Amino acid sequence: MRPKQICLLLTLTVLNFARVTALGQETPFPGERGKGLDTFARRDIWDKQSNNFLARFVKVPRDKVVGFALYTHDHGVLKMSAQLYPLKPDEARDVRLELKTDGQWRQVATAPVVYPGWSAHFRIEPWDSSRDVPYRVRHGAEAVFEGLIRKDPIDKDTIVVASLSCNSNADRGEREEIVEKLKRQNPDLLFFAGDQSYDHKEHTAAWLLWGHHFREIIKDRPVVTIPDDHDVGQGNVWGEGGIVADGTDGASGGYFYPPEYIRMLDRCQTWHLPDPVDPAPIAQGIAVYFTRLRVGGVDFAVVEDRKFKSGPKGKIPQMGPRPDHIREPGYDPKKIDLPGLKLLGDRQLAFLNDWAQDWTGAEMKAVLSQTAFCGAVHLHGSKENRLLADLDCNGWPQTGRRKALEAIRRALACHLCGDQHLTAIVKHGIDTFRDGPYGFTNPAIINSYYGRWWWPEDEQPGAHPIPGSPLAWTGDYLDGLYNPITMIAYANPAYDRMPVMRKNQRNPEAFLGDGYGLVRFNKRTRETTFECWPRYADLAEGDAAQYPGWPFTFKMEDNDGRKVAGHLRELSVRGVTDPVVQVIDEANDEILYTLRVEGTCFRPHVYGPGTYTVKIGRDKPDAWSKSGLKPDAGQAEPLVVTLN
Numbered sequence: 138m139r140p141k142q143i144c145l146l147l148t149l150t151v152l153n154f155a156r157v158t159a160l161g162q163e164t165p166f167p168g169e170r171g172k173g174l175d176t177f178a179r180r181d182i183w184d185k186q187s188n189n190f191l192a193r194f195v196k197v198p199r200d201k202v203v204g205f206a207l208y209t210h211d212h213g214v215l216k217m218s219a220q221l222y223p224l225k226p227d228e229a230r231d232v233r234l235e236l237k238t239d240g241q242w243r244q245v246a247t248a249p250v251v252y253p254g255w256s257a258h259f260r261i262e263p264w265d266s267s268r269d270v271p272y273r274v275r276h277g278a279e280a281v282f283e284g285l286i287r288k289d290p291i292d293k294d295t296i297v298v299a300s301l302s303c304n305s306n307a308d309r310g311e312r313e314e315i316v317e318k319l320k321r322q323n324p325d326l327l328f329f330a331g332d333q334s335y336d337h338k339e340h341t342a343a344w345l346l347w348g349h350h351f352r353e354i355i356k357d358r359p360v361v362t363i364p365d366d367h368d369v370g371q372g373n374v375w376g377e378g379g380i381v382a383d384g385t386d387g388a389s390g391g392y393f394y395p396p397e398y399i400r401m402l403d404r405c406q407t408w409h410l411p412d413p414v415d416p417a418p419i420a421q422g423i424a425v426y427f428t429r430l431r432v433g434g435v436d437f438a439v440v441e442d443r444k445f446k447s448g449p450k451g452k453i454p455q456m457g458p459r460p461d462h463i464r465e466p467g468y469d470p471k472k473i474d475l476p477g478l479k480l481l482g483d484r485q486l487a488f489l490n491d492w493a494q495d496w497t498g499a500e501m502k503a504v505l506s507q508t509a510f511c512g513a514v515h516l517h518g519s520k521e522n523r524l525l526a527d528l529d530c531n532g533w534p535q536t537g538r539r540k541a542l543e544a545i546r547r548a549l550a551c552h553l554c555g556d557q558h559l560t561a562i563v564k565h566g567i568d569t570f571r572d573g574p575y576g577f578t579n580p581a582i583i584n585s586y587y588g589r590w591w592w593p594e595d596e597q598p599g600a601h602p603i604p605g606s607p608l609a610w611t612g613d614y615l616d617g618l619y620n621p622i623t624m625i626a627y628a629n630p631a632y633d634r635m636p637v638m639r640k641n642q643r644n645p646e647a648f649l650g651d652g653y654g655l656v657r658f659n660k661r662t663r664e665t666t667f668e669c670w671p672r673y674a675d676l677a678e679g680d681a682a683q684y685p686g687w688p689f690t691f692k693m694e695d696n697d698g699r700k701v702a703g704h705l706r707e708l709s710v711r712g713v714t715d716p717v718v719q720v721i722d723e724a725n726d727e728i729l730y731t732l733r734v735e736g737t738c739f740r741p742h743v744y745g746p747g748t749y750t751v752k753i754g755r756d757k758p759d760a761w762s763k764s765g766l767k768p769d770a771g772q773a774e775p776l777v778v779t780l781n
């Protein structure tokens with residue numbers, strides 16, 4: 138090295154040192170990609186002035202620094218995350234949880250405030266879920282956030298779930314029109330399916346704003362929040378087991394921003410869920426949260442459909458302007474459904490298969506995840522942009538879709554999701570139309586980004602349109618990935634372009650297709666009802682205020698739409714009412730289904746000739762088993778099964 142080069146190197150080193158020192162030597166997100174992340178919620182914001190809305194928003198009066206709290210409880214464990222606004226250097230770094238029992242507030246736990254992200258986490262075990270318990274989270278001398286830990290609503294016939302997603306940051310105002318309706322509809326569970334934040338590089342500040350928007354309803358009931366692409370700061374995310382993405386469009390698979398950022402937002406949004414069932418982290422030490430949550434006898438599988446999915450770029454032939462958009466008419470769908478491509482991934486599929494067989498504390502089941510298992514969309518972003526397929530949806534890869542839907546069907550579950558900004562009810566087809574479960578994609582809370590439309594090119598209904606539907610294009614269609622789907626209801630925005638929609642976002646007369654879903658699980662009738670409420674709907678108008686095509690009610694058993702070909706010998710179960718029954722096809726050891734039956738007598742149905750094994754138990758099919766059963770073999774007498 139020549140003296141001139143040494144001199145240059147020294148100069149660069151000194152300059153670099155000066156830069157790090159100027160930043161206070163404490164970036165929580167190392168590396169080039171960590172620059173400029175979460176700047177409005179950093180420790181050093183108190184030294185800075187900014188006119189940015191979020192930068193001002195996070196500097197709250199000190200009695201308001203506990204922004205909100207989220208909780209769930211299941212199988213005797215309460216988990217709660219408290220979310221704090223950025224703390225000043227001299228303020229305490231812990232929070233206290235107090236519970237009100239026998240009329241007295243008692244401190245039960247303290248927890249450190251984790252930085253980055255300013256969250257604090259409580260795990261209380263054992264938890265008695267048979268009574269309502271008021272709680273408050275306290276910080277310092279003044280700050281308090283108060284709410285109610287509800288008892289498990291096991292004695293209610295109908296469990297109500299609100300389903301929301303896509304909290305546009307084009308409107309920073311309150312969400313009172315939605316919150317006021319939800320207070321009256323009083324759901325037992327809130328499900329936020331993703332895109333709680335659209336401020337890609339400012340998750341903490343945007344998350345605090347989301348909590349501010351919804352604090353009046355999240356404070357006193359269990360809440361599921363799962364992050365989606367915009368929460369992780371990307372246009373799309375195919376997590377591909379946690380690898381490093383090559384750009385923020387995400388098409389290569391993986392995460393663009395440093396793992397410290399991803400771990401932070403996963404922690405803030407999902408720590409309060411029941412413990413992950415299979416907690417081994419993925420690449421870059423990124424955590425997983427997939428789990429189950431039972432609320433009032435309805436068993437929810439919380440699934441991460443983005444974390445393991447393969448990215449399309451470089452793995453499949455490009456057939457449009459982007460690796461994830463297909464425009465080539467008449468393409469061969471097998472060209473993109475290649476061996477080795479993942480959707481839910483092996484670990485989540487194993488979980489779903491276990492979950493489907495375990496009915497402990499469950500009378501009905503549902504799967505919650507970010508997006509839909511089909512591409513029920515024709516026009517994307519504007520009415521001029523007709524795509525055959527968008528690989529961001531769970532319609533791709535098709536084999537992964539099949540495995541996921543088969544697992545959901547085996548549990549007689551339906552699927553709830555968000556992401557699409559186009560609300561729809563679809564009956565999935567797996568081998569043929571209508572043989573799979575129902576799916577309900579909720580509308581965007583505010584639909585001012587990337588509107589989508591269901592608009593068949595020939596403007597014709599599909600085969601078997603929904604009788605009496607007010608909508609023009611219902612019935613059987615192939616989606617752009619050649620998956621069979623039956624469109625039951627959709628709510629297209631009544632505008633052609635997003636700028637017009639954005640201008641109209643506070644116009645109650647504008648038909649933007651936004652709002653939220655409400656799902657009623659009636660355990661007594663084993664029926665599920667999907668409702669869809671426009672953002673500005675007036676509850677006083679009753680069901681007429683819902684989007685045309687809703688409400689829609691179906692039987693739990695209809696989540697399995699295979700044609701019944703015969704019945705096995707009737708079972709008469711003694712010792713247990715509502716036992717769990719499983720039927721296995723002996724030809725391939727495939728589980729046809731596992732369900733909790735009503736009463737003590739059940740005639741198991743099958744979908745073809747063959748020989749079957751039936752297993753029975755109280756909560757899992759583990760107490761009794763008989764093989765070699767054939768359909769409609771003429772046995773008149775029920776088979777008596779005595780369980781202890």
Ligand SMILES: [Fe+2]
Pocket residue numbers: 303332367556557558
């Ligand atoms: Fe979104």
